[in-house]
Amino acid sequence: MAKIVLKEKLSDTVYKMKLDAPSIAEERAAGQFIILQIDEDLGERIPLTIADADINEGTITIIFQVVGMTTDELSKLNEGDDIPVLVGPLGTPTHIKKHGTIVCVGGGIGVAPLHPIAEAFKAAGNDVKIIIGARNKDLIIMEEEMRKIADELIICTDDGSYGRKALVTEPLKELCERDPKPDMVIAIGPPIMMKFCAETTRPYEVYTEVSLNTIMVDGTGMCGGCRVNVGGEVKFVCVDGPEFDGHKVDFDNMMARLNSYKEIEQDKHTCYIDSMYEEKKL
């Protein structure tokens, strides 16, 4: 059980919550996630990445977008309410070391889990360039936090309402064309965005890490629901990941699997970002 100690609405559909979870705060590292349930008996388990943690306060921060039944119910909870099931930190932490120049690309709420990773890479002595993208100005989050870390910050929106009117792949391509090219790219966001980031960097042979958020039940390496095809091998996102080499991930299969239950899910929320990127692609 974890108490909500702070709730903030970042945009129409995006919320930030601080949860009282001292043991998770103490153990977590960049790249890890939690699983939560809104109802202990009948709730579903959803994974959410940890955006931040404060060991002294004993809190962790999650940032989520309302895309389905559980995130909708979560958004209706308030400060002082308890989340009945919270478990973590799960997943293998990001391998942080000095590479040189790192481009961090965050799409939509993918910026939230990207923040602690960018911060850690910066602290390890890397030159950190950050690209933030969203559908519109309203959906741009954590701009100030990212600005503090970034050696170079590029913001783009799809409708041009803020920053450059572009998809994140555009500035990413430009950075890859610079000499010297980046040593590494890490991209976190909707699957379709990560797929195209990987496609963008592939010709430049820049190692590109992506953080996958698949369907999970237990999150501890028991159910196998989170499996993805990485370089022809079956990998489990919850224990082998969540971060993988984006050039090796079979995104199309992963996206099909993410939609396994779409037809039977009763809620009518659509994932705006997904649908928007799909439109652009088509």
Place this chain on the structure above:
Amino acid sequence: MSYQSPDILSANAKKILNDYIHNVENLKAKDRLKIPVQDMPAQDPIVRGHNLEEVAIGYTMEEARVEALRCLECVKQTCIDGCPVKIDIPGFIKHIAYGEFQNAVDVIKEASLLPSICGRVCPQETQCQENCKVGIALKDVDKSVAIGRLERFVADWEREQGNVKIPHVKPETGKKVAIIGSGPAGLVVAADVRREGHSVTIFEAFHKLGGVMRYGIPEFRLPNDIVDEEIDTLVKMGVEIKKNYVVGRTRKLNDLIEKDGFDAVFIGTGAGLPMFMGIEGENLVGVFSANEYLTRANLMRAFDKKNADTPIYPSKIVAVLGGGNVAMDAARMALRLGAEKVYVIYRRTEVEMPARKEEVAHAKEEGIEFNFLTNAKKILGNEKGKVNAMECLRYELGEPDSSGRRRPVVIEGSEFIIDVDTVIVAIGNGSNPLIKQTTPNLETNKWGNIIVDENQKSSMDRVFAGGDIVLGAATVILAMGEGRKAAAAINDMLAKEIAG
């Protein structure tokens, strides 16, 4: 085995008991051998295919006493040799024959703490009942004394009386023991260690307790209420429980000892990563591990389609790959969730199937179709990446392999296609990787199973392990057997420390 209604079975038993009751003392072995084995009363197969209630209803008092009369009270008690926890089987059965049910339970509980669970899920036909002289005399293991059914009967009887005895706990010793995982191994260690007066904390990764007995074995085979009651007993004994706590992630195993002051740790984290066939199409939408399918249905209550948030895949035609208990559970669960047709695909024959015989019989009665000497070659999908068929191969039995079982050999050119929309893979599990990943000084074998000595002690000081994390995929009773040994070793170690 053909289905007979509980009423008929009960009436038959009453009649037999009347015939013998006045002459129990003088029954000779040949008289006992003439008494017919008492079938397990079960819900009607057609009705139960649409509900989640327990299939096996359990013996009536008369059925239990008649079945108990079949025991020959052998001098050489080979049945006990077959029991991983060495229950005094003839001892408790004799009490049942005389209607002394409480005494029977007391005898069982000297050796086994969870008889209502073991009576339901133990593979008796390859353990105690395989060695039963009645079955041997009648040349049919199915005609052995139904030891498991009797065990279940008295355990249920005690619970229905409403006064399950809480085991006595010795005065507090001040020693602390951590148990990782609340499955069968962990629960047994918790009880045995707590009885000696040590403080016990169980760490469970899930939001509900019981491990595989909760997420894996379905309600229709092992009702949750029974698992709850066993856990309730532990709580009444003073065992502390921490749910949603993943040792290895929420806290490192080393920290439990070094920072939190635990004097001993038992690792009972169970089976881990599900195995897949490694065939084409296995990542298509509609392919599940049995672990995932059963966890959704059981733990996450997806069978309650109206109320549960966790969805379950809407299946019409299901193929289950494998021949163990998990395969049976998955097949029968799929039926109950609304599948119109369920196939079990197994590459050997029925004789080699590792599943409990009763489960196979029940599955057949319910209309599950078994395809022996068959295996999946590849899974086919439509343009949306969803399963729509499976290509299979026929096999024949060849020469015996190292396990002594005849090896299945592919019949070349025997490919055929069946229409399915769901494939459930139930071919076993690897080991859970979490503790190993985060505890570098813990020795494991090449499959990731923890290496232990004859007392279940691992390579690490004060750290013991048992159950599937040591054995690979095994059974509830074998896990309990290992738990017993580990608890004895932990109690020994702590007693020596206290004595100084």
